Amino acid sequence: MDRMLDVMAIFSLLLAGLVLVSVRREHIRVEYSVSWLVAAIALLILSRWQDLVRRIPAWIGVSDAALAMFIVSGGVFVLVLYRLSMIISRLKDSNIALIQKMAILEFNMESLHEKVKTSGEK
Amino acid sequence: MKILVLIPAFNEEGAIAGVIREVHSAMPGTPVLVLDDCSGDATIQQAKEAGASVLAFPHHLGLGGCVQAGYRLAYEQGYDYVIRVDGDGQHDPRDIPRILETLQREGCEMVIGSRFVDGGGEQTSATRGLAIVFFRAILRPILGKSVHDPTSGFVGVNRTALSVFSRIFPLEYPEIEALVVLQRRRFRFVEIPCRMRPRQTGRSTITAMKSIYYMVHVLLGVFVNVLKFDGRRK
Numbered sequence: 001m002d003r004m005l006d007v008m009a010i011f012s013l014l015l016a017g018l019v020l021v022s023v024r025r026e027h028i029r030v031e032y033s034v035s036w037l038v039a040a041i042a043l044l045i046l047s048r049w050q051d052l053v054r055r056i057p058a059w060i061g062v063s064d065a066a067l068a069m070f071i072v073s074g075g076v077f078v079l080v081l082y083r084l085s086m087i088i089s090r091l092k093d094s095n096i097a098l099i100q101k102m103a104i105l106e107f108n109m110e111s112l113h114e115k116v117k118t119s120g121e122k
Numbered sequence: 123m124k125i126l127v128l129i130p131a132f133n134e135e136g137a138i139a140g141v142i143r144e145v146h147s148a149m150p151g152t153p154v155l156v157l158d159d160c161s162g163d164a165t166i167q168q169a170k171e172a173g174a175s176v177l178a179f180p181h182h183l184g185l186g187g188c189v190q191a192g193y194r195l196a197y198e199q200g201y202d203y204v205i206r207v208d209g210d211g212q213h214d215p216r217d218i219p220r221i222l223e224t225l226q227r228e229g230c231e232m233v234i235g236s237r238f239v240d241g242g243g244e245q246t247s248a249t250r251g252l253a254i255v256f257f258r259a260i261l262r263p264i265l266g267k268s269v270h271d272p273t274s275g276f277v278g279v280n281r282t283a284l285s286v287f288s289r290i291f292p293l294e295y296p297e298i299e300a301l302v303v304l305q306r307r308r309f310r311f312v313e314i315p316c317r318m319r320p321r322q323t324g325r326s327t328i329t330a331m332k333s334i335y336y337m338v339h340v341l342l343g344v345f346v347n348v349l350k351f352d353g354r355r356k
Contacts, residue, residue: 096183096293096341100191103179111175 032121131209142172231309235276235316236244
C-alpha cells in the first residue's frame, strides 16, 4: 500500500511538472492548465495523507484501499475531463459563430464591391 | 415581399447547377443563395456560373451551422420568406411555389415538404425509414400532432421563424430538433406533399455506420430542447 501511494505521489509530481513545462512552452494555455494542476495536487495530497487514505475505503464502501484510491483518482480525472468538455463546447460555439460572421461579412463586402463596380461602369 | 431560396451544399459540383437552374425556372427573379460548406470541389464555381450568390464558409460547419448562417443573413437583409432546398437534387424545385403559397395562406411559421403525406416515400433508404418511424413516435407527444416526414430538409419559413432560427438553430442534424425549437415557442408548422427524387450525384452524409450516432444525437437534442426553460417563451 505504501509503495502504491509513493507511485501515486511520483505520478502526481510528474503530471504537475509536465503541465508546468507545457505551459512554459505555450503548448497549454494557463487557464486550461489549472484543472490538471488541481488534479495533480489533489492526488499528491491524497498520497501523502495516510489518515485520509485509511478512511476513504470505509466512506465509499469498499474493503480494498487500492481500489478505493483508484476510484477516487478516476473521479478526479473525470472532473477534469468534464471541465475540458465544457471548454471545448464553448470554443466550438465561438468558432461556429465566428465562421458564420466572417462568411456573412465577406458576402456583404463582395456585394458592395459588385455594387460599386456596377455604379462605376454606369 | 422578399423571398430567398437557400441551398446548402457540400461537394455538390455535379448537381448544384441543375438545382439552381430548376429553382430559377420555378421561381423566376427569386434570389438563390448557395451555402457552401467548404467544398473541396467546384461547387462554388458551378453555383456562380448558374446564377446563384454564394455564402462560402472558410471551414466545414456541418449542415445546421450552414443553414443557420443562411437564416441569419436572410433575417439581417429583411427577407420575409426563406425556402430551403437540398443541393443534391433530391427536392423538386417545382414544389417551391406551393410551399410558399401554403406559408402565406396558413400563416404558419414553417411548411415542410413531405414525401409521406400522400403515402409516398419510396425513395428513402431502409435506415432512414427506420429513423423516421422512430422519431415520428418520439415527436408525436412532444409536438402534440403527427409529423410524417420529420427529417425533411425541404422547408419554408416565415420571418417570425427566421428571427428565432437566426439565433437558435441545431448545429449538426437540424431538421428534427428545429421542430422542437418551434414547438417550444408555440409556432405552427404544416406538411404538404412534395416529390422527392433520388440524389443526382454524390453520397448521403448519413451512412449506415453513422445512423446510430445520428439517432442518439438527435434524441438527446430533442430532449435537451424540450427541457430548455427559456425556450418556452415566445
